[in-house]
Amino acid sequence: MSNLPSTADDILRCARTLLVRGGYNGFSYADIAAVVGIRKASIHHHFPAKADLVRAVVAQYREEARQGLANLEQAVADPRAQVEAYLGYWEACIADASHPFCVCALLATEMQLLPEAVALEVRAHFRHLSGWLAAVLERGAAEDRFTLAGTAGDNAELFMAAVHGAMLSARAYGEPAAFATVSRSLLERIAV
Amino acid sequence: MSNLPSTADDILRCARTLLVRGGYNGFSYADIAAVVGIRKASIHHHFPAKADLVRAVVAQYREEARQGLANLEQAVADPRAQVEAYLGYWEACIADASHPFCVCALLATEMQLLPEAVALEVRAHFRHLSGWLAAVLERGAAEDRFTLAGTAGDNAELFMAAVHGAMLSARAYGEPAAFATVSRSLLERIAV
DNA sequence: CGCTACCTACCAACTAGTAGGTCGGAATGC
DNA sequence: GCATTCCGACCTACTAGTTGGTAGGTAGCG
Secondary structure, eight states, X not given: OOOSOHHHHHHHHHHHHHHHHHOGGGOOHHHHXXXXXXXXXXXXXXXXXXXXXXXXHHHHHHXXXXXXXXXXXXXXXXXXXXXXXXXXXXXXXXXXXSSOSOHHHHHHTTGGGSOHHHHHHHHHHHHHHHHHHHHHHHHHHHTTSBOOSSOXXXXXXXXXXXXXXXXXXXXXXXXXXXXXXXXXXXXXXXXX | OOOSOHHHHHHHHHHHHHHHHHOGGGOOHHHHHHHHTSOHHHHHHHSSSHHHHHHHHHHHHHHXXXXXXXXXXXXXOOHHHHHHHHHHHHHHHHHTTSSOSOHHHHHHTTGGGSOHXXXXXXXXXXXXXXXXXXXXXXXXXXXXXXXXXXXXXXXXHHHHHHHHHHHHHHXXXXXXXXXXXXXXXXXXXXXX
C-alpha cells in the first residue's frame, strides 16, 4: 500500500505539523530539514517548490478527511452520533495536541497570500465539509434528531463556523477544554 | 487630541491592514515602508522591533474594541439590539473589505510563534469579548429576549466561536455574504 | 547503464535590525 | 535678537542571518 518512500512521507508529515502550528509563512524548508534530518536541498528533490509541498499536504489532508467522513458514514448510522463522533475526533486531536487545528481552516486565514492552487483546495474543503454537515443535519432533522432553524445548508455553515472558531478559542486560551465547551454548547443547541 | 505624529499613526494603520491580511509572518517592514512612503529604518525609529509594532497595533485595536463596546452599551439599551449591532458592525467591515477580520482572532492562529506580550494581549481580548457577550446574553435572557442552553458563559463562547469561524468562512469562500449567513443563523438560534 | 535519493556548495533576494549622519525646528543662554 | 544646543524625524548604508531555490556531484541499486 505505502508506495511513497518514507522520506517524502516524513517531509509531508512534518510540513503538516509546522503548517498547523504557524501557517504558510510560519515555517521554512530549513525547519523541516532540521526535524526530518535531511538537507534543505533534498526537500526540493521531493517537492520542487514550497507551493508544491503545501499543495501536497493539503491534498493528503483532504483525502484523509474524505476517507474519515466516509468511514464515519459507514460505521455510524445515527446522524446525531455521527456529529458527536466528528466533534469527538477534533476534541481528541486538540486535547493531545497531536494535530490541534484543521489544516484548511488555518490556511484560510492567509487566503490572500496563498498560491492559487492551494487556495482553491482550501475553498473546496470548506465546501465539502459544509456539504457533508448539511446532509447529516438534514437526515437528522428528518429523523427528528435535530431541530433546524432555516435551511440545512445554513445550519451546516453555522456548525462549521462554530467548530473552526472553537479551534481558535482553544488555541487563544491555550486550553483544549475551550473546544469541548463550545462543541457541547453547539450540540445542545442543535440536538432535540 | 491627536498627540501622535501622523507618521507613526500611518505605520500603525498600515501594519494593521497587513496584519489582518496575512498574520504576523505575512508582512515585513519593507512592505510597510513601500505603502507609507518612508524608509525601513524610519519605521524602526518609531517601533524599534517588529514585536513592538505588533504589540502597539494590538493595543490600539483592543482600546478601540473597548470603546466600541462601551459606546454600544450606551447607545443601545436592548440586549438583542446590541448583539445585532455587534454582528452588523462586522458584517459591514467584511462587506466593504476595509477591515475584514478581527486582529486578535487572526493572531490567535499563530499563537505559538507570537512574542509573549502579543500572545497575552490576544488571550486577554478573547476573555474580554467573551465576558461582554456573556453579560449581554445573561441580561437578554433575564428579559426573555434570548433562550440560553446552559450558562451564559458557555453561550458566549459558542457565540464568539461562531463569529470568528464566520470570518474564516467568508475569507475561505471569498464571499462576504458567508459571514452574514452564519450571523443570521446564529441570531435565529439564540433569540427567542 | 540509468534512476532515485541524497549530498555539498552555492545563489539572489529578502529578513529584522544597527550605525551614523542630515536636516529643521524648538528651547536655551547671553 | 541671535547664536548655540539639543532633539526628533528621517535618511543612506550597512550588517548577519534566513528565505526559497539551483547546479552539479556521488553513492547505491536494479
